[in-house]
Amino acid sequence: MIRRSFLMVLALVAAAPMAALAQQPLKVVATTGMIADAARQVGGDLVEVKGLMGPGVDPHSYRQTRSDIVAMTRADLVLWHGLYLEAQMEEFFHDLARKRAVVAVAEAIDKSKLRAHDDYADKYDPHVWMTPELWRDVVVEVQRALTELRPEAAETFAANTARHLAELDRLAAYAKEALTKVPENNRVLVTAHDAFGYFGRSYGFEVMGIQGISTQSEAGLNRIGELVDILVERKISAVFVESSVSDRSVRALIEGAAAKGHEVTVGGELFSDAMGEEGTYEGTYLGMLDHNITVIAGALGAEVPARGMNGQLSAGF
Known part of the structure; x- marks a missing residue:
């Protein structure tokens, strides 16, 4: 009886750190400010988001810094745009995807909605954030990526997404x-x-x-x-x-x-x-x-x- 109680206590002690770990916010790194904002809107208190590119930064020419690499290799999820926006970083993201959860969120948009890229064959205009109607698809992809990592929070992510999509619809109407x-x-x-x-x-x-x-x-x-x-x-x-x-x-x-x-x-x-x-x-x-x-x-x-x-x-x- 004493041994059984001792084993139960050990099990509870061992489980406590795991339970605490499950409640910690997901560490998310996003390349652009727009993607970082979408992750915060969808994830709420369940995510800790770091954006790599701040105000005035040009993503077309941006290269990852040493601190960026450290942040991304330690993140639970890395969100990048895709569609050749972060042209100087693509090879790094493909390599990182072999080890971490890495998602190019704009690649989820149906290609029939995209504009052809004038400068590069078989590529598309990446500036999809310029209309709320297209950005909705990116927000939904962010929801999918977060839900896949933390399925127990699916309802929270869904509710946050629905609220934000309603804001985007109001913005589209104003436009x-x-x-x-x-x-x-x-x-x-x-x-x-x-x-x-x-x-x-x-x-x-x-x-x-x-x-x-x-x-x-x-x-x-x-x-x-x-x-x-x-x-x-x-x-x-x-x-x-x-x-x-x-x-x-x-x-x-x-x-x-x-x-x-x-x-x-x-x-x-x-x-x-x-x-x-x-x-x-x-x-x-x-x-x-x-x-x-x-x-x-x-x-x-x-x-x-x-x-x-x-x-x-x-x-x-």
Whole structure:
């Protein structure tokens, strides 16, 4: 009897660390801020998320640092975008996937929904976060990955996902409402690189990037000259800079148009490949898109709420 009780105590003591371990948050590493936000929205208190690329960081050219490698090799789950966004890191992710749970979340999107990549054959435009309708699929893939690792929390992950998808649906409705107020002849979006193709397709805007889909493509003098001619001929009065791309080429457009007697101004700074500062509304996916939608619509002639859909934008339009 005494021996049995002793063995039971030993079993309980041995089980205690395992039970405590099961309750610890999953350690998740995400490459972009947008994916990190999705993991936090879905995982809630059950995840501890580290994002590798902060505000202003260009994922097209990013290479993993030594501290990134340490974080990813110690993580329970690594989430990366895929679709050739993190072009400099792909080989590392494929190697890491042999040892850890590694998921390219945007690869789950049905290819029929994607735009062909102008610069690389058999690849697709990776900027799927530019519309909430496409980003929903990424959020659902994040839910799947977390649930696979911690199935006992499936109901919590499902409830969190449903709440966040409802927020994305509201954001999509705001986008359509605000952007349809832009006069049709003003629906031209000129930016530093071609990150807004899905945005243009969804909301009926003609999109022109100085560089291609990747910021690694060259912005040649011929391309800048072509765009200057378009700005002048079509009397386009606003162009946009991006938070993660140098504004040098955009400034060259403005100067080129001015040399031909046409005034072009900067309509605002957009978040293209990275979100805003951590701890701000713009540092969330909802805030990032709310900012872009509100700034684009307002600069091109629509009446928009001064501080966006939720009244939380840090600077009124």
